[in-house]
Amino acid sequence: MKPMGTIPAEFSHAPLRIAGESAEHWARVAGDTPLFVYDFGVVAARVARFRAAMSLRVKLHYAIKANPFAPLLDAIAPLVDGLDVASGGELAIALQRKSGGAISFAGPGKRDDELTAAIIAQATINLESEGEWNRTLALSDRLGLRPRVAVRVNPDFELRGSGMRMGGRATPFGVDADRAGALIARIRASDADWHGLHIFAGSQSLDTAALIEALTGALALAERLADQAGLSPPLVNLGGGFGIPYFPGDLPIDVMAIGQALGAAIEQSPLAGAGCSFATELGRWLVGECGVYLTRIVDRKQSRGETFLVTDGGMNHQLAASGNLGTVVKRNYPVAVASAESDAPTETVSVVGPLCTPLDRLADRVTLPVAHVGDLVAVFMAGAYGVSASPTAFLGHPAPRELLVGIAGG
């Protein structure tokens, strides 16, 4: 038997209720399984937690890449101060919800057509290199438009305890800190609108102290660069990296402590007095826990003494939960049998998807209430990097349904 992660407190289970209704209810609403159900109440609670913890000076940006489902974007856009996009495709859907001034575009491989779209929309282009600046300038000249640009800095530190380290080393992201000053000077010597700095040290960290260190380290780096430039940046995007507890033993971060420490650092910062704004960009932390993936048991079988529940969806929709997206060791996301009562007898089973590959395993030897063909299995923590980060065409199965629920009045 292997342990699994903890089911988010927002979901009452045994039996599972999502926004007050059963899993079967949502499967009927969607028309078929598998499906993702996103409870917007959880997202709104995360936004409220952020606002309660953070200084009013710290703006909240949503990183669309975590979950670009259109109804979710419609609902979250009014609650956040900006949208961060990572491609021309994401820019297009962001512009349907926010003006260009509230959108920033980061990403190491921006094509000319993507830069052109951002220049026209007056979105902030987070420049990843000197070469990207040269292309932006040339395209802006051709368009006769003034680009709005920020400099993405590859910080000289990393986010400790991070699932994805992006600073403190050679990376394709941003301009090394020791070259950022020269690029800022070149931008200021042009007629471009220099919008500030973007400093991102890593993602999915559950270490509160490390997050405080990274955010205050980004602030200190911004102060040094402002000193060099002799000018305060209009906006400093301090990054994000707030993790969520997927796995056994994981504990949530202390956002209140982060807010207090960052607020105190900002109070003392010369940038605060100079009228600089600050932002953090969050994706996973805002939406990851709102999602439940529901998949129906198609077969229940024994092999060499082990029991397998075979479901109608798997790694084709939930690549990360199957342990195939940037993880070395397969650990179990929290899962549940949706209809099971709390006193149901339990057994040890593996939950596997329908694909003809041993990689397609949603839960490895977990203890669950006894389940049968036709029952729904719920995989939690499915709100971020789920369907959009999965190979949905793999083996020719249908795409999953998606539902946004729990909207006040909706």
Added chain:
Amino acid sequence: MKPMGTIPAEFSHAPLRIAGESAEHWARVAGDTPLFVYDFGVVAARVARFRAAMSLRVKLHYAIKANPFAPLLDAIAPLVDGLDVASGGELAIALQRKSGGAISFAGPGKRDDELTAAIIAQATINLESEGEWNRTLALSDRLGLRPRVAVRVNPDFELRGSGMRMGGRATPFGVDADRAGALIARIRASDADWHGLHIFAGSQSLDTAALIEALTGALALAERLADQAGLSPPLVNLGGGFGIPYFPGDLPIDVMAIGQALGAAIEQSPLAGAGCSFATELGRWLVGECGVYLTRIVDRKQSRGETFLVTDGGMNHQLAASGNLGTVVKRNYPVAVASAESDAPTETVSVVGPLCTPLDRLADRVTLPVAHVGDLVAVFMAGAYGVSASPTAFLGHPAPRELLVGIAGG
């Protein structure tokens, strides 16, 4: 500097030619980058190699999951004896190219609607469990049709040296060998058409001796089960698992040796005298080496002394090449700068895609001819489990183009 795999001999390079044309030619034909170019000449050569090596008694099935691109299916279907499918979606596209009698459907999570489609099409259902047999029987009764079924057996041995082991252990695939006899008896006691056995021990093995052992082991297992049943199976699908050399140090398998050993074992088998047919199902080995992924360099940048070529496609189209599909350690697929001449000066670079994640790396610190923004990078071994096994919606980038080239007269 890290090594990379060997470029398949069919592609002359420095500069690269695919089916006699340059990479830029194919990018123009496709209309944009990134794109997959599949050279059908390579596929036809693999089919010919198989036919030259194998006994005429061994049929060749193509496993669609390796590459379901419609023009490729159109071209390969006439060259193979059967198509193996893994979902209702794949069944539908297979039926456009072969009759149901030449199609077999394996997969541990077949839904009732998929079983129904297979029963109506008279495709062979490779039963994965006793429960699936019960559902097949009930659905057939309701339809008033006679189902054609084979029993997928979880063999009591594994394919050594296999990237994906599927036998010799508890798995969701097939019925354990010691229970297969009882299931065959139940099928024969019904009025279903028992079509034989499906025995699949693993995939992507480069160990010729292990492949011979697995194929002859499957034959021996089929003999034991035929003995128990007192009846020779009409068809024994012996599996496949033929690997291709992706990585440094990998060597191709010796198909001639496999054909000789398997042929000799079949000659001596009582099943051969009893009129049994045999098949192997191959996907990756037939099409994996035919594909070249072409992606354009959008940026060239330095970070802390390392050089990065940032391309317009990456793990969103080539998840396996980025090391994020079932591999623990990132090793380099063969890559090339498409336009480079043989005597070009070289340098050590990493090739990274456009996604905002450090996972998006197509080649890690390889030595390549010096390349510039606008040049095309070729990633070889891209014909199998490429676009269909990748998260194409990730971060909102466009889907890649696909081209089938090198068709005689086409």
